[in-house]
Amino acid sequence: MKYLTEYRNAGVVHEYLDELHRTTTRPWTIMEICGGQTHSLVKNGILDLLPKVITMVHGPGCPVCVTPLGIINEAIYLAENEGGILCSFGDMLRVPGSKKSLLEAKAKGADVRILYSPLEAVKLAQEHPERQVVFFAVGFETTAPANALSVVQAKLLGVKNYSILASHVLVPPAMEAILSDPENVIDAFLAAGHVCTIMGTEEYFPVVEKYQVPIVITGFEPVDLLQGILMAVRQLEKGEAKLENQYARVVQREGNLLAQQTIGKVFEVADRDWRGIGTIPMSGYEVNESYAEFDARRRFNLHLQAVAENKECIAGTIMKGLQKPFDCPNFGTKCTPEHPLGAPMVSSEGACAAYFHFARAAAT
Numbered sequence: 001m002k003y004l005t006e007y008r009n010a011g012v013v014h015e016y017l018d019e020l021h022r023t024t025t026r027p028w029t030i031m032e033i034c035g036g037q038t039h040s041l042v043k044n045g046i047l048d049l050l051p052k053v054i055t056m057v058h059g060p061g062c063p064v065c066v067t068p069l070g071i072i073n074e075a076i077y078l079a080e081n082e083g084g085i086l087c088s089f090g091d092m093l094r095v096p097g098s099k100k101s102l103l104e105a106k107a108k109g110a111d112v113r114i115l116y117s118p119l120e121a122v123k124l125a126q127e128h129p130e131r132q133v134v135f136f137a138v139g140f141e142t143t144a145p146a147n148a149l150s151v152v153q154a155k156l157l158g159v160k161n162y163s164i165l166a167s168h169v170l171v172p173p174a175m176e177a178i179l180s181d182p183e184n185v186i187d188a189f190l191a192a193g194h195v196c197t198i199m200g201t202e203e204y205f206p207v208v209e210k211y212q213v214p215i216v217i218t219g220f221e222p223v224d225l226l227q228g229i230l231m232a233v234r235q236l237e238k239g240e241a242k243l244e245n246q247y248a249r250v251v252q253r254e255g256n257l258l259a260q261q262t263i264g265k266v267f268e269v270a271d272r273d274w275r276g277i278g279t280i281p282m283s284g285y286e287v288n289e290s291y292a293e294f295d296a297r298r299r300f301n302l303h304l305q306a307v308a309e310n311k312e313c314i315a316g317t318i319m320k321g322l323q324k325p326f327d328c329p330n331f332g333t334k335c336t337p338e339h340p341l342g343a344p345m346v347s348s349e350g351a352c353a354a355y356f357h358f359a360r361a362a363a364t
């Protein structure tokens, strides 16, 4: 299969590993931003094959993990109290809110549905004009175009009973928040290839400039990740800080202009709370004035409440690269995928779930 099997080729993987071992002379800490990259690194056993002095830490690029408790509580409120239909991607259902998860609300009778696209939710709204249909619009820049498009389409079709509960987050401000933290340990980043497919590469130049940190836009297959790590290490060993694009077969400098226009039509950039990390200025999307009628917060007069996190969960320090899942005293004991204390144990992109499913055997 073109562009897939060749990026999983064991011979090529070993060539990159050999080169990495020859190139690395000092300890470096590199953060892969995206949870999909984390899962690929752990699932393919790459962390164990790297030079011992390279520490990979796992960033906040798991949308389910960074959705704050207050927004999950809002979704549960809408599912239970407005007599409507709350639609969501499947991962969100099992994430614990303050008192329960959406799955528990569903078990108690709330109409919560798992969909694969927000456009399905618009169709659902057309089929049930007597009910309010809300799509829980969670994600990074990657899911924002489809969520925005659903709103544009609902407006075009005159669908009055559709709205979105937006919880969108943006990668570059999160990188800046991590780099600005006095405890920062990150020497280089692997940026998320799919985010850059939408947004392009321009917005990362200021981060490289300001913090003198190498950023390599990287894909998700084993060869992608090893090539991305090697490109970052080569820069670090030479004392350079540049933006490089390992994922050039997909990512173009300008990104997907149509997707960006759709985002710009519906959303505006605003401050956003990140679960476990706190408020990051101008790090999320909210529905703008032109499409205010499709904003569930305005339609149902919701006022986001700040809610204290579960103190037993160290997800925030993991997502800042300061700790790893195995450092959590609850990992695999009080916190498992069946009974999660925190979102990273639930999500298919969460670092704790990756370690639970793929790294425990190696560690024991």
Ligand code: SF4
Binding pocket: 312, 313, 314, 315, 318, 325, 328, 329, 330, 331, 332, 335, 336, 340, 341, 342, 343, 344, 345, 352
């Ligand atoms: S193992 Fe569970 S409690 Fe610990 S950091 Fe991960 S999600 Fe939170």
